[in-house]
Amino acid sequence: MAKITRITTQKKSKNRYNIYLDRGQGEAYGFSVDEDILIKYRLQKSMELEESTIEALIQKDTIHKVYTQTINYLSYRMRSEKEIRDYLVKKEVDEEHINEIIRRLYQEKLLDDLEFAKALVRTRITTSSKGPIMLKKELIEKGVDASLADEAVQEFPFDRQVEKAVKLAEKKLKSDRKKSQRQQIQNVQQHLMQKGFTSDVVKESLTRLPEEEEEQEWEAVVFQGEKLLRKYERKSEGYELKQKIKSGLYRKGFSFELIDRFIDENVIEK
Incomplete structure (x- = not known):
């Protein structure tokens, strides 16, 4: 049996208390507890404690400290149960204590996945x-x-999804202005699917995009065609050069009408 001889406030933590005990050999530091534990178990000078009780108080205080730290972790934002468990595992908290803390968080409605x-x-x-x-x-x-x-x-309602998808699509179109309309649409579809939108949302979003003007498509043909012309004109000429440019522009999604127009206006027969 041990008797409490003195209870003092810790210098660096005013809500924690040091408990001093006399086990028959004079006063010595026994353990420390949080204020909540002190009040709940009515610890006071001259109280006698069984060793088993002391061990139980130490364990309860340990859980209380970790619980308080967990509350602080939750104060920054809501967390999932898994995040809380991972946090406690990282702090090397016993599995039994983790389960007790999780149960208490649910009881106090501080945890709700x-x-x-x-x-x-x-x-x-x-x-x-x-x-x-x-x-x-x-x-x-x-x-x-x-x-x-x-x-x-x-x-995340359907209309809000479409609204966000349209904005993403418009931004993507601006970055692809030098590509064919067909390639732009393909890129937009791929971009939206990669962002996690469903095919229904993607389809609806495409119907809300402004139609591309013919002049813009022609400017894209010229831009891409001139790149291909610079690439191939040193090693090819005549029919071979035309075919390489025509094939390249077709793969980029341009219509035969615009491709032929570009070739007629820019590829000179030698």
Whole structure:
């Protein structure tokens, strides 16, 4: 049996207390506890403690300290259960203590994977270019169950998806102005699919894009055609040169009408 002889406040942490004990050999430092533990178990001077009780108090204090650190970790943003578990594992917390902390977080409604997932989706809608497929993948990577991830992406309605996809498509088109309209559309489709938008959203987005003017398509033909002309004119001429340029422009998605016009106006017979 040990008797509490003194309780002092720690200098660097005013909400933690050092407990001094006398086990029959004079006063010596015993252990420290958080203020919550001190109050909950009514620790006070002259109280006698069994060794088993001391061990239990130390363990409860350890869990309490980790729990407090976890609350601080949660204060920056919502977290998934997996993120919390990974955090605690990294801190080398015992599995038994991890499970107890997780249970307490759920009880106090500080942990909720569905609400976490919905909040992340709402944030990503305004801060990222990801579509629902990529958002679901991100949620699953963060440990959210697939069924909860499916429910969470419902926060991203179809019309909002199309709105975002159109903006991404318009930006992509601007960077591809020197390419054929067909190649531009193909690139837009690929870009939107890579961002995680469904085929229905991609299809609807394409219908909302402005039609390309003929003059712009002609400028693209000239730009690409001149590049091919510079590439091939040193080693080829006549029919062979025309065919190489015609083949190159066709692969880039231009119409035969515009290709023939470019060749007629720019490739000189020798």
